Amino acid sequence: MQSSLDEATDPWGVKVERVEIKDVRLPVQLQRAMAAEAEAAREARAKVIAAEGEQRASRALKEAAEVINESPAALQLRYLQTLNTVSAEKNSTIIFPVPIDFIQHYMRK
Secondary structure, three states: OHHHHHHHHHHHOOOOOOOOOOOOOOOHHHHHHHHHHHHHHHHHHHHHHHHHHHHHHHHHHHHHHHHHHHOHHHHHHHHHHHHHHHHHOOOOOOOOOOOHHHHHHHHOO
16 A cells, blocks of 8 residues: 555655545445354354353263262152152142152062
8 A cells, every 4th residue: 555655646755654544435245245244253153152051061961960870869869859849830730750660570570
């Protein structure tokens, strides 16, 4: 840009030190393209954030499964907490899941 200005002003003995742009008007098509690019970037960031959240949740579930696997009492406690939560709802029918080991004992007889 400086060389273009110098070519035009040197014959007149003028030296341009600074140029200030006060307004830029972009074509509508370029504005739309820039807006679409910005929207795509926002969507990409949102997907990354959602994926990171899913990853953290997955790790937490894995850790919970490991704790429950190490202690059958923890599984029983979780079962009782779930029953407490379900019973607090105003449903007319509550189905109690029964462990398959319990059912198999009676099916053998």
